[in-house]
Amino acid sequence: MEHSRRAFVQSTLAAAGAAAFNLPEWVLPALAAGDTLVPFTDLPATVNLTPTADRRVFDVRTIDGLLTPAAQFFTTQHYGHPVLDAGTHRLTVTGLVDRTLTLSVDDLKRMKQVDVVAGFECSGNSRPLQGLSGNGRWTGVPLREVLRRAGIRADGREIVCFGADHGEEEVDFRGRVTKVDQQFGRSLSRDKALTPEPLVAHSLNGEPLTRHQGFPLRLIVPGWYGVANVKWLAQIHVQADAYLGKYQARWYRTLRGETINGEVKWKETAVTHQNLKSFIARVTAGPGEHTVLGVVLHDGTPLRSVEVKVDDGPWQPAVLDPESAKHPYSWKIFRYAWRGATPGEHTLVSRATDTRGRVQPTAEELVSKKTFLEDNSQYPRKVRIG
Ligand SMILES: Nc1nc2c(c(=O)[nH]1)N[C@H]1C(S)=C(S)[C@@H](COP(=O)(O)O)O[C@H]1N2
Ligand SMILES: [Mo]
Numbered sequence: 113m114e115h116s117r118r119a120f121v122q123s124t125l126a127a128a129g130a131a132a133f134n135l136p137e138w139v140l141p142a143l144a145a146g147d148t149l150v151p152f153t154d155l156p157a158t159v160n161l162t163p164t165a166d167r168r169v170f171d172v173r174t175i176d177g178l179l180t181p182a183a184q185f186f187t188t189q190h191y192g193h194p195v196l197d198a199g200t201h202r203l204t205v206t207g208l209v210d211r212t213l214t215l216s217v218d219d220l221k222r223m224k225q226v227d228v229v230a231g232f233e234c235s236g237n238s239r240p241l242q243g244l245s246g247n248g249r250w251t252g253v254p255l256r257e258v259l260r261r262a263g264i265r266a267d268g269r270e271i272v273c274f275g276a277d278h279g280e281e282e283v284d285f286r287g288r289v290t291k292v293d294q295q296f297g298r299s300l301s302r303d304k305a306l307t308p309e310p311l312v313a314h315s316l317n318g319e320p321l322t323r324h325q326g327f328p329l330r331l332i333v334p335g336w337y338g339v340a341n342v343k344w345l346a347q348i349h350v351q352a353d354a355y356l357g358k359y360q361a362r363w364y365r366t367l368r369g370e371t372i373n374g375e376v377k378w379k380e381t382a383v384t385h386q387n388l389k390s391f392i393a394r395v396t397a398g399p400g401e402h403t404v405l406g407v408v409l410h411d412g413t414p415l416r417s418v419e420v421k422v423d424d425g426p427w428q429p430a431v432l433d434p435e436s437a438k439h440p441y442s443w444k445i446f447r448y449a450w451r452g453a454t455p456g457e458h459t460l461v462s463r464a465t466d467t468r469g470r471v472q473p474t475a476e477e478l479v480s481k482k483t484f485l486e487d488n489s490q491y492p493r494k495v496r497i498g
Pocket of ligand 1: 185186187188189190191233234235274275276277296324325326337338339340341342343344
């Protein structure tokens, strides 16, 4: 983006009280000439996009097209970023298989390659920034092709994927704690692992994965929350028993009350597929109208509608960007032309509905969810029209 416009956008953000915002290199190049960013008044004045050395948050106001550039892609993990060598790294397939495999990155690149555009969201992603989300084109080999090569035995029911990253963990059993060194691990059921979508990926947006994103190999499970997408993939272990590692069985669970026959039952579930969610990413003022732009993240079920509501007005249909709508697992970009905005503060909110009839819930409808992951609630945002 040319310098003057970037300077202009930065001064707009600064005027919005976002002076401490840690701006990435490019900002809002999608802004048409003459359009200005309308600041959100509900966004804290200080938003740090790099809270720690190994974490980065995406500024969703900068969405500029289908794919989130790798250098802006959010990153988060539990044991830091291991440094691996693509030449010597091996992916092993072990356990209840006919043949143990040891595959190099080149071995995988010689297999049939597939591409998937997938929306990506950490299950802890939430307001005010919604910045633990992005959209990428991933390239690699279907997980099931790797498993076919190894041959999963009939008694192999659980496919455990381990990263090369590890750390000391306290394992508590009835108050007695044992300290052990554990690798980051996540499992898929045999049935899920053998669906066509999960990918052993080596590239993001046509470039090798960066160290942040799991170089040289990571699992991608399109339509599932971030945690399923094991980075620095080093071993796939097939076993009969359920895998109960910390990040599988304890840290990524959701507790909800569900009313069955008039009685509340408390249900604990694992974090798996993405719950239908939309949020408004930015508002711009152009000649004659304002544009509300946002995204939908979902599990790949086709969408029926995305709607926007201004203050206490009716739900109005938003328009889906045809490019993102082509890819089932991509995040879907939507736009709503807001006409006749009057001066003063306004509340804008979006909601998505899919073809299975699921409607994005309000925050009130989610009160029976007692844990903080999987917050897909409608997000009312505030802007002030000058
Ligand atoms: N090996 C490994 N993979 C991991 C994690 C991890 O700690 N170790 N964190 C998971 C979580 S919680 C998320 S949200 C995504 C983040 O992926 P990204 O850094 O590419 O955005 O990686 C997942 N894969
Ligand atoms: Mo996550």
